[in-house]
Amino acid sequence: MGLVVQKYGGSSVADAEGIKRVAKRIVEAKKNGHQVVVVVSAMGDTTDELIDLAEQVSPMPAGREFDMLLTAGERISMALLAMAIKNLGHEAQSFTGSQAGVITDSVHNKARIIDVTPGRIRTALDEGNIAIVAGFQGVSQDKKDITTLGRGGSDTTAVALAAALDAEVCEIYTDVDGVFTADPRVVKKARKIDWISFEDMLELASSGSKVLLHRCVEYARRYNIPIHVRSSFSGLQGTWVSNEPRGDRTVEQAIISGVAHDTSEAKITVVGVPDKPGEAAAIFRTIADAEINIDMVVQNVSAAATGLTDISFTLPKTEGRKAIDALEKQKAAIGFESLRYDDQIGKISLVGAGMKTNPGVTASFFEALSNAGVNIELISTSEIRISVVTRADDVNEAVRAVHTAFGLDSESAEAVVYGGTGR
């Protein structure tokens, strides 16, 4: 029996009862002969409450102090969890990100892990302890300041520790049963996926699936750490994310892993761009300089008569204002006619490594959307993903139609509570 890293999100430790329930589960793993390292998020709404306080004292809380503030949340949950475990008769020690050796760069509020030196964790484990580690936080290499890892940070902490400690598996406990073939709030017949490859999981994550964040899956793939996403409220097997299909699940490997959707993006169309070299570069350099990440990019065929073309791209709605402002400033330099902003769009993505060798997939996808009366506005593809942009109002219907068309519906409709991952 080897070493297991378990990560519990805020909803799993929302109150004293939750903490006691999680403590029991951790002790089970220990009793089964594992060395256990636990990464824990802040309790329930703690982080939101701290952010609210910060906004009351300062309209734009500063990076370093904001991180100092937010990291109090995990300090509370990890200490309580260690106490609850001790109360069950087992030894546990809690460690801050800094004490656990999570070394980051100095970019406050969204630091990146650059090294993990878990010497104190090893010692604690060797002495028979269960080690509880604060998720979401680290210490900067140069200034020794407290940093936070940004969204999905606790999952990343867990995977990074699993890699540094050469763990057998990184178990991500959450409030859903695993990764589903579609969002069960939208598709009642969505099925839990038993196994999915890192690649497909990466595509799902970047297409709107919220169970695991892209960053955490990317880290796990790099170090080849199997992730097991499962519910902290049940004893059920969840979804394994790994390189190699597990056990008898090889036979199940489907052409399509799932359907993801995303309504958090907006579309900007740059109208009347001179159709000559360097124009697209000028537009996207402007966007990049504003530190905005874009998603899909489409350029229409130029109308021969005018020599002008349109370029559309999608980006997070939250960045919309900033992008428009940045482009308007460069309007003369770039030489376009106007900008159109549309935040009533949705994106539907079909993900599956099997589509590489199944030429009919794209056609079936478009047929399913057409039969459901859904109009396609943009198309973008990768080797293992097809994404389309539609009206936001059409998204749910489109997801259900595609899910059914690719035979993903489960026999029995299940009602599943589905939540976000927090941090």
Place this chain on the structure above:
Amino acid sequence: MGLVVQKYGGSSVADAEGIKRVAKRIVEAKKNGHQVVVVVSAMGDTTDELIDLAEQVSPMPAGREFDMLLTAGERISMALLAMAIKNLGHEAQSFTGSQAGVITDSVHNKARIIDVTPGRIRTALDEGNIAIVAGFQGVSQDKKDITTLGRGGSDTTAVALAAALDAEVCEIYTDVDGVFTADPRVVKKARKIDWISFEDMLELASSGSKVLLHRCVEYARRYNIPIHVRSSFSGLQGTWVSNEPRGDRTVEQAIISGVAHDTSEAKITVVGVPDKPGEAAAIFRTIADAEINIDMVVQNVSAAATGLTDISFTLPKTEGRKAIDALEKQKAAIGFESLRYDDQIGKISLVGAGMKTNPGVTASFFEALSNAGVNIELISTSEIRISVVTRADDVNEAVRAVHTAFGLDSESAEAVVYGGTGR
């Protein structure tokens, strides 16, 4: 203009408004040309809420994890305070006890400071920052674990930093205007003391005055750091505690500094103790082995006929059960007849260095009590203090009578809100 250490208690930073008010005051000190180090406690009831959570998950929270939990409180208040200061256009950085170099022993929940190495604080100050430091917490020298300093810990942090940084003054901001000649909740005519010596302040603190704790004053005396206790809600001068009387206050130096009272103690009488050498030692060794601190000790004159005597002592009510149990176990070995436990007592103490050279003080003290109809049960004296034990019901009346008899009443009766120091 030199370096000033300011300490703000939990009631001063109880909410966002309080934090903003405190931030303004800090910025004032900075604008006046001082280098400013601020020690801050947890916000209002935060600590109690954390303790409540701990008790929900574990009936006896463990030392190390309990400290990890509680220190989250200061992390929140100090980060918010730094943000609020930045919002006023000044630079501020917050530091945990560990980052500030507060090195302690490993006794969790009541660690003692053994060294202060404020290198990071110095650097922050030299760079023009206001340094905000978490009170009440440190890091253990041997294990590098987070520790807390126990009751009055934030005041002690402030004085220790003031000593290590060679500060001009340590300002303790609280919710009262300073140290009073008696508890203003009991004596409406109590006066604020402008200056008091370390020695008198130590006696007041150990006699029930709660504005400053003994430990903090002792530390300040050892390093000769003047303390200025004052209100965070007003701009008034408070009480200076120092070696040398300040300015024109020398002429004011009174015979008596103040009257303290304490109703938190109980009295144990060991009845029928053989009047021979070693008996008292056996009793107090038993108490010491149980790690109980006692206060007053009185032995009656032996009744010649029986050769038996009674020994009485006072101790915190919270330790009463433990002391009785410890003595009962040793009953046969010590050879006493019975134990009497009385928790309906109160202690009144008169404190003042002047009484050394004023022989009438003791007589006047007893006369005042007698005139008020208060019966004296135990008496204990030091060079600058007289304490008596009375019925708890008589304490308030006794304090008022003594306060008046020694001419401490102010001309005008003031209504003052009087609170504890928290931590």
